[in-house]
Amino acid sequence: MAISSSKNGGGFDPKRRRALKEIAASCVGAVAITTFLAGLGSLSRPLPAATLRPPGALGEREFQSACVRCGLCVRDCPYKTLRLAEAGDGPAIGTPYFLAREVPCEMCDDIPCVKACPTGALDHALVDIDKARMGQAILTGRETCLNMQGLRCDVCYRVCPLIDKAITLQVTHNARTSRHAIFEPVVHADACTGCGKCEKACVLDETAIRVVPLALARGAHDIHYRRGWIEKNKAGKELVPGIVDLPDRMPAPPTLSTIPKVPQ
Amino acid sequence: MTGNRNPGADARAQHGLWRASFWLIMRRVVQLSFFLLFASGPWLVIWIAKGTLASSMTLGVLPLTDPLIVAQSLAARHVPETLALIGAAIVLGAYLLIGGRVYCSWVCPINPVTDLAAWLRRRLDIGKGWVMKKQTRYWVLGAVLAASAITGTIAFELVNPITTLYRNLLFGLSWGLSLVAMIFLFDLFVARDGWCGHICPVGTFYGLINTHGLLRVSARGRARCDDCMDCYGVCPEMHVISPALKGKDDQSPIISSRDCTACGRCIDVCPERVFAFTHRFDERVDLQAPPAENELQNVA
Ligand code: SF4
Ligand code: SF4
Ligand code: SF4
Ligand code: SF4
Ligand code: SF4
Numbered sequence: 001m002a003i004s005s006s007k008n009g010g011g012f013d014p015k016r017r018r019a020l021k022e023i024a025a026s027c028v029g030a031v032a033i034t035t036f037l038a039g040l041g042s043l044s045r046p047l048p049a050a051t052l053r054p055p056g057a058l059g060e061r062e063f064q065s066a067c068v069r070c071g072l073c074v075r076d077c078p079y080k081t082l083r084l085a086e087a088g089d090g091p092a093i094g095t096p097y098f099l100a101r102e103v104p105c106e107m108c109d110d111i112p113c114v115k116a117c118p119t120g121a122l123d124h125a126l127v128d129i130d131k132a133r134m135g136q137a138i139l140t141g142r143e144t145c146l147n148m149q150g151l152r153c154d155v156c157y158r159v160c161p162l163i164d165k166a167i168t169l170q171v172t173h174n175a176r177t178s179r180h181a182i183f184e185p186v187v188h189a190d191a192c193t194g195c196g197k198c199e200k201a202c203v204l205d206e207t208a209i210r211v212v213p214l215a216l217a218r219g220a221h222d223i224h225y226r227r228g229w230i231e232k233n234k235a236g237k238e239l240v241p242g243i244v245d246l247p248d249r250m251p252a253p254p255t256l257s258t259i260p261k262v263p264q
Numbered sequence: 265m266t267g268n269r270n271p272g273a274d275a276r277a278q279h280g281l282w283r284a285s286f287w288l289i290m291r292r293v294v295q296l297s298f299f300l301l302f303a304s305g306p307w308l309v310i311w312i313a314k315g316t317l318a319s320s321m322t323l324g325v326l327p328l329t330d331p332l333i334v335a336q337s338l339a340a341r342h343v344p345e346t347l348a349l350i351g352a353a354i355v356l357g358a359y360l361l362i363g364g365r366v367y368c369s370w371v372c373p374i375n376p377v378t379d380l381a382a383w384l385r386r387r388l389d390i391g392k393g394w395v396m397k398k399q400t401r402y403w404v405l406g407a408v409l410a411a412s413a414i415t416g417t418i419a420f421e422l423v424n425p426i427t428t429l430y431r432n433l434l435f436g437l438s439w440g441l442s443l444v445a446m447i448f449l450f451d452l453f454v455a456r457d458g459w460c461g462h463i464c465p466v467g468t469f470y471g472l473i474n475t476h477g478l479l480r481v482s483a484r485g486r487a488r489c490d491d492c493m494d495c496y497g498v499c500p501e502m503h504v505i506s507p508a509l510k511g512k513d514d515q516s517p518i519i520s521s522r523d524c525t526a527c528g529r530c531i532d533v534c535p536e537r538v539f540a541f542t543h544r545f546d547e548r549v550d551l552q553a554p555p556a557e558n559e560l561q562n563v564a
Contacts, residue, residue, distance in 0.1 A: 025397075026400065029400070030407040034411045037419040037422065064417040065337060068319045069421055071316060072320070086437045086438065118344070118351060119345055119348045
């Protein structure tokens with residue numbers, strides 16, 4: 001020991017060695033705890049399709065850094081729309097969410113849930129509830145929706161707080177009867193708040209219209225894909241002048257295999 | 265080594281159950297009152313404090329937020345709204361003034377759980393168990409902040425038994441109860457005062473601001489101490505006692521360690537009534553021991 005201990009007084013002092021060992025062990029422990037918590041944290045990240053965040057909620061990633069799971073938003077929701085997640089509900093434990101089919105958001109004018117949120121997990125910049133984007137409605141049951149079968153249910157359309165903006169009825173020819181029209185409920189992403197009133201109201205046992213979180217609902221235009229007619233408008237002229245305009249091709253007559261079978 | 269299985273028995277015999285349990289009862293009353301301020305809303309529709317210990321709003325005017333949670337949120341790179349920041353500042357200020365770990369003994373709902381485990385552990389004579397390093401808790405606190413920074417989440421809230429227990433009782437959920445049971449079993453079978461004394465980052469955080477608080481326990485009657493060791497038997501942080509109790513005359517009788525939770529159990533169980541609640545600057549010591557029997561015997 002005496003030989004190996006260096007002249008400057010440092011070296012292999014057993015006390016120091018023990019202290020170093022302890023620090024090393026503590027480091028390992030701290031890293032283990034960090035990894036454990038980090039693992040749990042990432043487990044709770046994706047938001048399942050049926051669960052929606054309250055109005056004004058930050059993006060799912062930022063939401064996890066902001067929401068302290070206090071439930072003040074839940075307490076101040078007059079319609080008992082919001083609830084805190086239990087383990088296994090999907091959203092991170094203790095965070096607020098709602099199920100549109102059970103209790104949709106009534107889109108309160110004064111947005112009490114956002115006002116109650118102390119942390120800004122529900123963004124206080126949201127003052128006009130029509131600007132909320134809790135999710136987006138999609139007619140997932142195009143084949144079961146009564147309107148799509150030529151009936152006039154219209155319930156989802158009628159209950160929408162933004163009727164004729166967020167949801168419209170698009171009239172097309174009813175090929176089955178060839179005499180009537182089909183009034184298809186069409187949701188418009190630029191206006192739909194994702195309140196879920198349509199999903200709640202659908203008269204079918206299994207709803208034909210569902211609100212899903214934005215990240216799942218929305219596509220995006222590929223930036224490399226230029227749509228000629230838009231580019232032309234922007235430029236105010238032909239992009240490639242003097243291009244030969246070929247005659248438009250009419251649809252070919254259907255082959256036998258593609259003729260739809262009309263149910264009797 | 266067999267520990268003292270029933271510290272406080274002498275105090276009960278000499279001073280009665282009430283005086284030997286006074287501060288314990290007071291603490292349970294205060295802990296329960298804090299909980300009822302929250303529970304009166306969902307249970308009786310009388311809204312006093314809304315939310316949980318993570319963040320709350322009392323009577324619509326007083327916002328309170330757990331400062332460690334705000335610290336984790338900041339580490340996760342989110343700057344909370346002013347309301348949460350004000351709430352955290354109020355809590356921080358209050359505990360800086362009274363003493364940080366007063367939270368542990370007088371507010372935290374886990375304290376009755378770990379107290380029960382400690383009591384049972386003494387009764388069953390389980391001994392010290394796994395002795396953790398005293399710096400473990402600081403590493404845990406560091407790890408919690410690191411995990412928040414790395415994942416961008418408020419990491420400890422995923423497993424925080426304190427807020428989880430409140431949330432479960434107030435919002436009718438059930439997941440937290442298994443966490444509480446784990447802590448109870450850990451404290452009972454694995455390590456004496458394991459959770460609150462060596463791991464809990466909330467307690468550690470409040471310990472860090474427990475350096476200037478006014479509410480303190482003083483061993484002012486230390487001259488009377490007859491080394492029965494009952495105070496060491498009940499103290500959840502027993503290393504804090506010696507400097508005050510065994511201090512020389514020129515040393516302060518105040519238990520000044522930041523680990524002391526100001527639970528007052530030492531006051532209760534001491535048959536010689538050595539300890540008392542007082543403020544940080546009260547340096548008085550009882551000059552003379554009362555003429556105790558053993559002294560008379562010594563003379564004789
Ligand atoms: S806007 Fe109203 S109904 Fe919708 S979640 Fe907030 S408080 Fe509840
Ligand atoms: S009020 Fe805000 S911080 Fe509290 S649970 Fe709701 S979203 Fe989270
Ligand atoms: S979710 Fe349905 S009801 Fe609500 S705004 Fe969108 S389309 Fe309308
Ligand atoms: S309520 Fe349901 S069935 Fe009726 S139109 Fe809407 S989606 Fe179709
Ligand atoms: S150490 Fe933690 S769990 Fe224990 S009483 Fe203090 S805050 Fe509560």
